[in-house]
Amino acid sequence: MVDLSMHLMDIVQNSIRANAKTIDILFEEKTKTHTLTFVVNDDGIGIDREMLKKIDDPFFTTRNTRRIGLGVPLLKMTCEQTGGNLEVKSEPEIGASVKAVYRTDHPDCLPLGDIAGTLSLLLKANPEIRFRVLYRLDDDEFRFDSDELKQLGIELDTAEMFFALKEFFAANFEELFRKRPSGSYLC
Amino acid sequence: MxxxxxxxxxxxxxxxxxxxxxxxxxxxxxxxxxxxxVAMATCGIAAGAKKVMEYFVEELEKRNIDAIVTQTGCMGYCFAEPTVEVILPGKEAMVFGYVDNVRADEIIERYIKHGELVDGIIPQNYDTIEHEER
Structure with missing residues (x-):
């Protein structure tokens, strides 16, 4: 994976496959501790204890189309290579939580990539799922809830609104990222 | 705007x-x-499926073709990612492999518009290595 937005797309796909109705995505950048925390929480079918043990095993997957599953192992690799860590928690039937911590003062920290494009693609392809996004950068934040858009009558699955949403996310992230102090490897 | x-x-x-x-x-x-x-599992994402999906959304809209572009999981053709499944009304699903923007353009212009077959089709009866071993 070249950037964090690819991991985001990948980990969220796991939640979708677990029949999640609500998916919470959190990014938290902290200048003080030089960390970026990336969390995906869902209310899907969850992961049982046996599977949880094997979750970072690249030769374990729940699919039967292939015998390897690299999504979580790759995420673990990219956060650990910066000195961070990965934590996967789950309660069967209630949901799952994937939390990856990256050290942003490490040169191997992945760039964020196209978060705006990834989010708008996820919304377009999964209009029935409620996505809540919180991006926190020290004391500033950007919040988003796809239910609010639905209440405004916005049709997420149309091409027209896909472009509008992409622009919306890009403009908001741009404004937020302008507040990022210099010296961070994150970009 | x-x-x-x-x-x-x-x-x-x-x-x-x-x-x-x-x-x-x-x-x-x-x-x-x-x-x-568009297949959007780890294999697809790493091979550039996002770019291909954006391309389909954008180009189908531009070319005035009424289509639903969505995501699917891994179909077991990881070697041929990015893969795209196209279902024309009343026809069987067709899976295309190694789809980049150039091939996506070809799929839209020739297969979606005119029903012509183009390179890169993964036949339905194609066995993955996994199936063979069973």
């Missing part, structure tokens, strides 16, 4: 395009639409 930055801007945009969307929804029933499913 002014910048879209707030929820109100999004709402305004929705109102602007509403008539176009309604017209399209009325014109055809969902079964008559072309379906494009």
């Amino acid at each position: 002014t910048e879209i930055k707030t929820l109100a801007d999004l709402k305004k945009k929705q109102e602007e395009v509403k008539s176009r969307i309604d017209l399209r929804n009325k014109a055809e029933n969902p079964e008559a639409r072309v379906q494009v499913k």
Whole structure:
């Protein structure tokens, strides 16, 4: 994976496959501790204890189309290579939580990539799922809830609104990222 | 067009395009639409499926083709990612492998518009290594 937005797309796909109705995505950048925390929480079918043990095993997957599953192992690799860590928690039937911590003062920290494009693609392809996004950068934040858009009558699955949403996310992230102090490897 | 930055801007945009969307929804029933499913598992993402999906959304819209572009999981053809499944109304699903923007253009122009077969089709009876071993 070249950037964090690819991991985001990948980990969220796991939640979708677990029949999640609500998916919470959190990014938290902290200048003080030089960390970026990336969390995906869902209310899907969850992961049982046996599977949880094997979750970072690249030769374990729940699919039967292939015998390897690299999504979580790759995420673990990219956060650990910066000195961070990965934590996967789950309660069967209630949901799952994937939390990856990256050290942003490490040169191997992945760039964020196209978060705006990834989010708008996820919304377009999964209009029935409620996505809540919180991006926190020290004391500033950007919040988003796809239910609010639905209440405004916005049709997420149309091409027209896909472009509008992409622009919306890009403009908001741009404004937020302008507040990022210099010296961070994150970009 | 002014910048879209707030929820109100999004709402305004929705109102602007509403008539176009309604017209399209009325014109055809969902079964008559072309379906494009981009495989978006780890293998697909790493191979550039996001770019291909954006390309399909953008180009189908530009070329006025009523299609639903969505995501699917891994179909077991990891070696041929990015893979795209195209379902033309009333026809069987067709899976294309090694799809980049050039091939996506070919799929739209030749397969979706005219039903012609193009390179890169993964036959339905293709056995993955996994199936063979069983």
